[in-house]
Amino acid sequence: MTTYSVALNFEDGVTRVIQCDDDEKVTEAAFRQKINIPMDCRDGVCGTCKCFAEKGEYELEFYLDEAMTEDEAAEGYVLTCQMMPQSDCVIRIPASSAACKTAPEEISATVAGVDRLSETSFSLRLMLDRPMQFLPGQYVNVSVPGTGKRRSYSFSSAPGATEASFLIRNLPGGVMSSYLAEAQAGEQVTLTGPMGAFYLRPITRPQVWLAGGTGLAPFLSMLEQMVEQGTDQPITLYYAVTRAADLVELDRVQALAERIATLRVITILAAPEDDHPRKGFVTDHLRIDDLCNGQADVYLCGPPPMVDAVRAHMAKLGVTPASFHFEKFNPTEEKAAAA
Numbered sequence: 001m002t003t004y005s006v007a008l009n010f011e012d013g014v015t016r017v018i019q020c021d022d023d024e025k026v027t028e029a030a031f032r033q034k035i036n037i038p039m040d041c042r043d044g045v046c047g048t049c050k051c052f053a054e055k056g057e058y059e060l061e062f063y064l065d066e067a068m069t070e071d072e073a074a075e076g077y078v079l080t081c082q083m084m085p086q087s088d089c090v091i092r093i094p095a096s097s098a099a100c101k102t103a104p105e106e107i108s109a110t111v112a113g114v115d116r117l118s119e120t121s122f123s124l125r126l127m128l129d130r131p132m133q134f135l136p137g138q139y140v141n142v143s144v145p146g147t148g149k150r151r152s153y154s155f156s157s158a159p160g161a162t163e164a165s166f167l168i169r170n171l172p173g174g175v176m177s178s179y180l181a182e183a184q185a186g187e188q189v190t191l192t193g194p195m196g197a198f199y200l201r202p203i204t205r206p207q208v209w210l211a212g213g214t215g216l217a218p219f220l221s222m223l224e225q226m227v228e229q230g231t232d233q234p235i236t237l238y239y240a241v242t243r244a245a246d247l248v249e250l251d252r253v254q255a256l257a258e259r260i261a262t263l264r265v266i267t268i269l270a271a272p273e274d275d276h277p278r279k280g281f282v283t284d285h286l287r288i289d290d291l292c293n294g295q296a297d298v299y300l301c302g303p304p305p306m307v308d309a310v311r312a313h314m315a316k317l318g319v320t321p322a323s324f325h326f327e328k329f330n331p332t333e334e335k336a337a338a339a
């Protein structure tokens with residue numbers, strides 16, 4: 001018997017990863033792990049448990065055409081009461097985590113260290129009490145010690161490890177930024193998550209990845225996964241910052257590039273006074289053919305103005321990517337309070 005990890009992505013952006021044996025139905029495995037995927041007949045008859053498999057191999061036992069048509073099955077829909085995974089899977093559940101009687105995981109962690117990478121960014125390293133499973137690209141809410149507040153951060157490390165890292169912009173006077181400037185190893189934080197729809201899908205076509213500043217973080221996590229999985233498809237990572245000093249984690253990116261033959265990294269600097277072969281904004285360097293005439297998956301992450309500018313630029317070029325995924329690093333005050 002083999003056990004696989006099955007990521008359940010709920011409508012509200014929460015992800016829970018369950019373990020499912022290869023001869024176990026997904027709804028049963030979920031129920032065993034205290035998650036109630038909507039279901040009724042459990043026999044492949046009613047269609048209540050229909051979800052969408054974004055990734056993975058699986059077997060489907062008996063079901064009626066009334067519950068799920070052949071066309072739906074061919075598209076990737078699954079009846080989770082009849083689904084047995086034959087690899088790790090990612091499933092989109094058309095219900096909120098609360099409706100499925102679950103919630104984001106809370107994991108305690110200890111600050112292992114904070115590295116001041118530049119004037120404008122920190123790297124925060126945490127030792128987790130237990131590993132957190134997430135999809136590369138996703139984020140968690142991190143509590144800020146002594147403030148009762150939380151901030152959202154994309155993992156820059158690979159999923160499932162006990163040490164997690166984050167790449168965090170230094171906003172002078174900001175709640176997390178002020179904490180990190182003084183943080184001591186050994187302090188306790190809580191992670192709530194994982195969350196978000198910005199995660200790496202199976203790679204079947206060229207990839208265009210666009211990072212603005214600390215928006216590099218989720219791509220580092222994705223690259224860690226690519227080292228494990230490998231790919232034949234070209235990946236072009238554009239990494240745009242303001243000043244030369246803001247180009248952080250380049251050693252790590254280069255080390256990853258040495259292990260991913262199809263990865264090309266393009267850096268861009270905005271500040272006019274700094275010398276660099278590519279100056280300006282990322283939009284100054286993205287032509288239709290860089291976007292593979294729309295035949296690429298585009299992933300975009302960074303500050304809101306950059307995300308908006310790239311979207312407007314693609315619209316102006318008349319390019320609709322084969323798939324498009326973005327994460328805006330919005331100020332988290334309201335989100336964190338609500339979380």
Ligand SMILES: Cc1cc2nc3c(=O)[nH]c(=O)nc-3n(C[C@H](O)[C@H](O)[C@H](O)COP(=O)(O)OP(=O)(O)OC[C@H]3O[C@@H](n4cnc5c(N)ncnc54)[C@H](O)[C@@H]3O)c2cc1C
Binds near residue numbers: 174
């Ligand atoms: C889903 C998600 C994922 C994120 N992941 C990351 C990440 O991986 N790395 C990262 O550095 N940040 C990330 N962010 C942003 C992060 O959550 C915080 O908003 C940011 O780090 C500022 O926190 P702070 O406590 O230091 O400042 P705050 O106390 O929140 O803000 C201080 C001041 O700066 C302003 N401000 C806050 N954010 C911005 C901004 N983006 N641009 C301009 N002004 C701003 C505030 O309005 C306020 O006036 C993410 C946000 C979201 C929503």
Ligand code: FES
Binds near residue numbers: 046
């Ligand atoms: S619960 Fe009825 S088809 Fe799955």
